[in-house]
Amino acid sequence: MRSFFGIAAFVTLLLGTASSPAVAEGTLTVTYTTQSHGGPYAPAHVVAVWIENDAGAFVKTIDRWAGVRRQHLVAWTQKAGAADIDAVSGATRNSHTQPVTATWDLRDRQGQEIPDGTYTIRMELADSNATQALQNAQGTFTFTKAPGGSTQSGLANGGFTSVTITHAPGAAPPVDPPAAGSDAGVDEIDDVRADMITGGCSAGGTAPSSLGLAACALALALNRRRRRP
Numbered sequence: 769m770r771s772f773f774g775i776a777a778f779v780t781l782l783l784g785t786a787s788s789p790a791v792a793e794g795t796l797t798v799t800y801t802t803q804s805h806g807g808p809y810a811p812a813h814v815v816a817v818w819i820e821n822d823a824g825a826f827v828k829t830i831d832r833w834a835g836v837r838r839q840h841l842v843a844w845t846q847k848a849g850a851a852d853i854d855a856v857s858g859a860t861r862n863s864h865t866q867p868v869t870a871t872w873d874l875r876d877r878q879g880q881e882i883p884d885g886t887y888t889i890r891m892e893l894a895d896s897n898a899t900q901a902l903q904n905a906q907g908t909f910t911f912t913k914a915p916g917g918s919t920q921s922g923l924a925n926g927g928f929t930s931v932t933i934t935h936a937p938g939a940a941p942p943v944d945p946p947a948a949g950s951d952a953g954v955d956e957i958d959d960v961r962a963d964m965i966t967g968g969c970s971a972g973g974t975a976p977s978s979l980g981l982a983a984c985a986l987a988l989a990l991n992r993r994r995r996r997p
Contacts, residue, residue, distance in 0.1 A: 793881045794938035796872045796911065798830070798889060801930040802864045805905040807896030812862050814895075816844040817855075817870050820888045827887065828854060828877050831870035835859040840894040843901035847890070852877075867930060874913065886912045891928050911935055 798817060804810040814834035819827040826847045832855050834841055839850075848854075854877060855870070874882055891907035898904050905927030912918060915937055923931035 793874045794913075794917070795936050796830070796874060796913075797869065797932075797934045797936070798872075798909075799867055799869045799930070799932045800891065800907075800928045801867045802861070802893055802905075803927055803929065804864060805893055805895050805927055807894065807898075810895040811864055812860050812895060813864075813893050814838060814841055814860050815868070815891065815893045816841045816848075817889065817891050818844060818848060819872070820847070820890060821882075822886050822888075824888075826877075827882060828872065828875070830855050830872040831868065832856050833858050833861045833868070837894070837897075840896070840898045840904070841892050842894075842898055842904060843890070843892045843906060846901070882913060884913045884915070886910055889933065891926065893927060907931070909933060 800817075802813065802815060805813070807813070814837050815832070816829060816834060816838075817831035818829045821827055829844070829848050829852055832838070832841075832844075837860060839845060845852075855872075857868075857870070861868075876882055887910065889909040889911065891905075891909075892901070893905040894903070896903060907926035907928035909920075909923055909925060909931060911920065911933050913935060917935050917937040919932070919934045921932040923933065925931070
């Protein structure tokens with residue numbers, strides 16, 4: 769009896785897992801090119817990219833090229849906080865030649881998926897010992913998270929050029945195929961056999977689904993219980 773209830777609990781766990789598959793949230797990919805802002809360290813520079821919601825609240829840092837000089841990214845520090853450690857791509861960049869690409873999984877700093885809506889992409893570049901945000905290059909762009917996704921290209925603002933923003937929505941979750949036949953599964957509770965479970969643990973046929981494996985485990989437990997003297 770104890771083993772039967774143990775298997776029944778396992779079956780319940782399997783059924784719960786099968787009924788709530790993980791859903792991919794999608795991604796946001798931002799590609800941009802920087803340029804000198806006229807500071808004494810140019811072409812060396814530090815840069816950060818972050819997301820804000822439609823109310824201007826900080827959501828997540830998605831790209832940062834800055835190490836010991838991160839404090840000169842004044843606007844970003846004011847929004848993210850001095851302790852922010854997200855999305856460190858590297859230290860100070862030494863050139864503006866290569867474009868930069870940042871990819872984000874659409875989750876905030878607490879790891880929660882963001883809801884659909886309009887968001888602001890903020891960019892900041894410093895090539896001096898800036899103490900005020902106005903001393904740095906600052907770019908602002910927007911995107912809308914929606915089921916259909918979107919792509920914007922050829923954008924430029926605040927010293928950031930050749931900006932492309934691509935929102936790719938997540939894929940729909942996989943669905944277990946239905947059992948084959950109108951009476952797939954157990955014919956009668958008094959004569960349960962594992963090989964009567966289509967898509968379960970029967971030899972041959974299609975690969976077992978989560979529901980099939982769960983039904984198979986329950987069938988074996990019932991058989992074992994019925995056959996005891």
